[in-house]
Amino acid sequence: MSEAIIEVSQLTKQFKSKTAVHKANFKICRGEIFGLIGQNGAGKSTLLKMIGGLMYPTSGEIKLFNRTVKDSHPYFERIGILIEHAGLFPHYNAYENLDLIAISYGLTSREEHINKLLKLVGLDASNKSKVKNYSMGMKQRLGIAAALIGSPDVLILDEPINGLDPQGISEIRRMILELNKAGMTIIISSHILEELSKVATQYAILHQGEVIEHHSREQLLLQCEDxxxxxxxxxxxxxxxxxxxxxxxxxxxxxxxxxxxxxxxxxxxxxxxxxxxxxxxxxxxxxxKQSLEQYYFLARTGSEGDSHD
Ligand SMILES: Nc1ncnc2c1ncn2[C@@H]1O[C@H](COP(=O)(O)OP(=O)(O)O)[C@@H](O)[C@H]1O
Ligand SMILES: [Mg+2]
CATH class of the missing domain: 3.30.70 (Alpha-Beta Plaits)
Structure with a gap:
């Protein structure tokens, strides 16, 4: 049986009168690719920031690796996280950017680790051009490398394909599958179910701060099978x-x-x-007959609506 390495119970985040995440409950097992699907404003980034230790929950509980964590617990260090745009330094090259993070983590033997990560995300270690000249896709891949510094057990990617061209999207997808094959547990969010369905093994639908459905890949595909x-x-x-x-x-x-x-x-x-x-x-x-996007629309609205073929 696979081991739950992340478990959230009744996890809630309140911003003044706005409840961004409301009593979320789910488990993520080692080796999964957990897809979090939700429209803009559904609460994806807020939820992921809490799991990654970047934001305090208002209430509820987060268990990492079977232990309840509070505040800046060291278990959060075992989670690599890329939220929206990576905080890269535009005037440094890729290697220098990663090295700055590695130094801040107090890592020794940084060179080998960084070169390995650059190779993993398909960036050329000998490329000395500044990150400001990088394409969106290259920046995103470098952001993933940055999240992987220190070899975390879990990688969180918040809408990693936003704004990428089809080639950039397929490169990120390939990388996610490769990392997962090597044993990495991955949490990935998107507002496009169709896109997530190409990689995720588990799905949670987040709507207005609430997890309204949770499926395995098999259950989801069965919902949409003719x-x-x-x-x-x-x-x-x-x-x-x-x-x-x-x-x-x-x-x-x-x-x-x-x-x-x-x-x-x-x-x-x-x-x-x-x-x-x-x-x-x-x-x-x-x-x-129902497409994934029609299914997702119905899950949110609970009605047939005006879905199109
Ligand atoms: N720091 C904040 N202060 C106030 N409201 C916020 C803050 N961050 C997010 N929100 C609100 O919480 C809701 C969920 O936001 P977010 O988690 O960014 O959603 P998503 O990532 O799914 O687009 C939105 O209504 C957003 O406006
Ligand atoms: Mg977001």
Whole structure:
């Protein structure tokens, strides 16, 4: 069983009358890529800053590596964090920027560590140009290297692909997957579920400061998989007919009356005919097709809304 290395309970942040994060509860296990999805202003940065030790919670609890932490506990040092734009010095080159951080952390044998990090994020250690001349994507990669100084156990990336071009986005994505493969637990936020779905293994949807849903990748993809929803008199009578007469194996009984069929190539008419012929009353049958973004829209609004294909 995987070990929960971050656990937040009832975590809340209040700014005067504004509740930016309200009673958030979730666990993050070692080796996961935890995706935090939410619109602008949902509270993502506030939540991540609290987990990374950059901001005090108003109430609630944070457990890191199985211990409750308060204030500037040293466990926060095991978390590398990149929030919005990295605080890089524009007039220094990449190496110098990382070296300044490494010095402030009191690291010895800095050169080897820094060269390794530059290589990891795909920046050339011999490139002496000042960071102010870097592209947005290069700055972001350097920001990730900065967050990795001191070899943390957890890396927090707050909207790391914001403002990047498609090539920059795919480079960051590749890097995230590579780091994770090497054992890094990663928390990444975004306002685009589609983008997160390419990397994350767990998802939490944050809406107006509240975690409204929490899914594994499998659960999320199942929500968005094409399916046929049937409503029948009795699901338990329908199942043997689906299996034996229609050869359907990929289905899920949702309730006493509802079954989802994921073998969506089968014609609705065919399903109705078989069920009716075998004495099962069918109340309704609908094809269900939903993109990740439609799903996310529905989760937030709780209604069909005006989602488009
Ligand atoms: N330092 C602050 N003082 C007052 N309000 C803040 C502060 N930081 C964030 N907020 C408010 O808290 C809410 C959540 O902000 P934030 O965590 O930045 O959301 P996100 O990162 O999801 O866009 C917003 O309404 C924002 O205006
Ligand atoms: Mg933010």
């Amino acid at each position: 399916r046929i929803e049937i409503e029948v008199e009795k699901a338990s009578s329908a199942v043997p007919i689906l299996e034996q007469h229609l050869n359907i194996n990929h289905y899920k009984v949702i309730s006493e009356h509802v079954v989802y069929i994921y073998d969506s190539h089968i014609e609705n008419q065919h399903i109705i005919k078989s069920l009716v012929e075998n004495g099962v009353t069918v109340h309704s049958i609908t094809k269900h």
